[in-house]
Amino acid sequence: MSDSEGYTGQRETMVREQIERRGIYDPGVLAAMRAVPRHAFVPTDQRDWAYSDGALRIEMGQTISQPYIVALMTELMRLKGGETVLEVGTGSGYQAAVLAQIAGQVYSIERLTALAEQAQQVLDSLAIKNVEIHVGDGTLGLTEHAPFQAIMVTAAAPKVPKPLLEQLDEGGRLVIPVGSKYNQILEVWQRQGAKYTHEMASAVVFVPLLGDEGWNEKDWKKSRFW
Ligand code: SAM
Numbered sequence: 001m002s003d004s005e006g007y008t009g010q011r012e013t014m015v016r017e018q019i020e021r022r023g024i025y026d027p028g029v030l031a032a033m034r035a036v037p038r039h040a041f042v043p044t045d046q047r048d049w050a051y052s053d054g055a056l057r058i059e060m061g062q063t064i065s066q067p068y069i070v071a072l073m074t075e076l077m078r079l080k081g082g083e084t085v086l087e088v089g090t091g092s093g094y095q096a097a098v099l100a101q102i103a104g105q106v107y108s109i110e111r112l113t114a115l116a117e118q119a120q121q122v123l124d125s126l127a128i129k130n131v132e133i134h135v136g137d138g139t140l141g142l143t144e145h146a147p148f149q150a151i152m153v154t155a156a157a158p159k160v161p162k163p164l165l166e167q168l169d170e171g172g173r174l175v176i177p178v179g180s181k182y183n184q185i186l187e188v189w190q191r192q193g194a195k196y197t198h199e200m201a202s203a204v205v206f207v208p209l210l211g212d213e214g215w216n217e218k219d220w221k222k223s224r225f226w
Contacts, residue, residue, distance in 0.1 A: 001210050003140060005210045006059070007037060007039050009049070010034075011037070011052070013051065014038075014051040014053075014067055015021055015034050017068060019033055019051075019071045024075050026074075026075045026191055027071060027133055028080075028101075029071055030077065032101035032102055033067065033070070035101050038067065038094055040125070040126060041064060041094040042056050042058065044090065045056060047091070051071045052066070053067070054088055055069075055121060056164070058092045058115070059100060059115060060112050060114060061094075061207075061221055062074055063091070063206075064091055064094050065094075065095065065154060065206075067142065068097075070094065070095050070098055072202065073095070073154070074082065076173070076186070077175055078217045079096045079102045079103055079137040079149075079150060081101070081104070082104040083103045083105075083150055084103070084140055084145070085101075085110070085148055085151065086106075086107045086138075086141065086145070086150075086151045086164075086167070087099060087106060087109070087151075088108075088138030088139070088151070088153040088155060089109075089110065089153060089154035090114060090115060090133055091110065091154065092118075093108070093118075093120070095152070096119070097126065097128050099199040099206030100128050100131045102221055103150075104130065105130050105164075106134050107131075107140035107145050108131060108133050108134070108144055109133070109137075110133065110134055111135070116133050116134075116135045119133055120133050120221050123208070130186070131154070131156075137191070137211040137214075139161040139209060139211035139214040140212060140213065141161070143163075143167065145221050147167055147168060147169035147172065148168060148172055150172055150173050150175070151167065151169075151172070151173075151175070153175070153177065153209060155209035156177045156179060156180075156181075156205075156207065156209055156215075157176055157209040157213075158178070158179075158219075160187065161214065163196075163213060164188075165189060165191070165196060166203050168189075170192075170193070171191060172190070172191050173182070173189065173191075174187075174188070174190075175187075176189070177204045180223035180225060181220060181223045182205075183203065184203070184206060185201075185203060185204070186204050187200055187201070188200075188201055202221050
């Protein structure tokens with residue numbers, strides 16, 4: 001698999017037509033979306049759609065998010081470069097690779113071991129060295145590497161997990177989809193001393209965040225609208 005198979009052109013079209021056109025303007029985010037080969041993170045039978053305008057199925061019943069949502073969530077973190085960040089929900093590893101283009105160090109946590117191992121292999125093959133993948137319940141954060149200047153959750157939470165708020169650095173931002181099975185809102189939280197502000201960014205649809213401070217599978221299946 002090489003970038004010369006037409007993927008560079010497809011990626012450029014993806015950035016121009018799906019991302020810039022929808023109003024993402026942060027040059028660091030656009031450069032990151034241009035740099036990371038999304039096709040390397042999708043199953044081989046999905047590669048023809050790697051640069052299409054939607055989420056795709058990956059292994060273990062999970063998904064890799066729509067490129068625009070990856071760019072939007074990255075922009076909402078307002079990274080300047082060099083930060084220590086946490087991603088909850090490694091999945092394919094694509095979002096972590098995008099964050100790694102801007103941040104200094106990315107910690108990413110995934111509850112499914114097989115996905116974590118596969119993501120690690122892809123990151124290694126691309127020589128992306130500033131991502132460290134952990135297996136565990138990301139709703140509890142990653143205390144040993146806190147505080148984080150930014151945290152991104154890439155699965156739908158029933159509420160904002162308290163440990164993640166507590167592990168934000170002063171001024172740090174948390175980007176997280178909150179809601180039920182059929183509708184979630186992307187929320188952005190920011191720490192200011194002992195207080196937090198928050199705003200709503202966009203309607204989204206994600207797979208569930210399962211864990212101690214997330215959904216349990218039974219309640220997720222029963223959940224419907226607000
Ligand atoms: N960011 C991923 C990417 O770039 O491919 C997509 C993430 S996928 C939409 C959501 C992921 O969150 C799944 O891989 C799922 O197993 C994981 N997940 C769900 N609950 C979790 C938890 N409590 N801790 C860590 N990962 C979790």
